[in-house]
Amino acid sequence: MSILVVYATKSGASEQCARLLSEQLPYCRICDIGSEKPTIDEFDSIIVGAGVRDGKIYKPLRDFIKKNHSELLNKKIGYFICNEKPRKTEEILDENIPNDLKKAAVCMESFGGYKAYAAPKENEDPLKGIFVDKIRTFAEKFMI
Numbered sequence: 424m425s426i427l428v429v430y431a432t433k434s435g436a437s438e439q440c441a442r443l444l445s446e447q448l449p450y451c452r453i454c455d456i457g458s459e460k461p462t463i464d465e466f467d468s469i470i471v472g473a474g475v476r477d478g479k480i481y482k483p484l485r486d487f488i489k490k491n492h493s494e495l496l497n498k499k500i501g502y503f504i505c506n507e508k509p510r511k512t513e514e515i516l517d518e519n520i521p522n523d524l525k526k527a528a529v530c531m532e533s534f535g536g537y538k539a540y541a542a543p544k545e546n547e548d549p550l551k552g553i554f555v556d557k558i559r560t561f562a563e564k565f566m567i
């Protein structure tokens with residue numbers, strides 16, 4: 424089973440999460456939708472994830488979901504978001520992911536994120552604010 428993690432990031436948290444996920448999943452590659460166009464028919468399983476600003480996941484990922492809606496329904500799929508207020512996760516997923524795609528998902532989760540305008544500097548921990556345990560649990564659940 425080959426897995427693709429497609430992500431969009433602005434301050435880096437979603438990229439960190441995509442990397443950690445890929446280390447815990449077999450045959451997994453990651454793709455920054457901001458700089459690469461993935462060929463999704465090469466993959467049985469897709470995880471999509473993005474940062475959130477003003478309640479919205481980033482546009483390149485929204486566009487990816489819209490463009491590939493019917494193909495995604497035929498994949499094993501999971502969603503993650505990176506945001507600083509994980510309590511709003513359900514609301515954000517409801518407003519950003521179409522219902523049928525949400526129902527078909529194996530897992531959906533917020534992995535936390537950086538406080539607004541406080542992304543870690545080069546000498547700081549790049550996982551500050553990220554819930555590493557949630558990434559591990561997500562990966563385990565995705566593989567069942």
Ligand SMILES: Cc1cc2nc3c(=O)[nH]c(=O)nc-3n(C[C@H](O)[C@H](O)[C@H](O)COP(=O)(O)O)c2cc1C
Nearest residue numbers: 433434435436437474476477478506507508536537
């Ligand atoms: C301008 C701005 C708006 C934000 N809006 C939200 C928001 O509506 N809800 C939330 O939970 N987090 C919000 N955040 C926090 C981001 O979701 C968080 O920094 C996350 O790490 C972004 O993902 P990224 O690092 O992959 O770009 C906002 C951050 C910024 C800078």
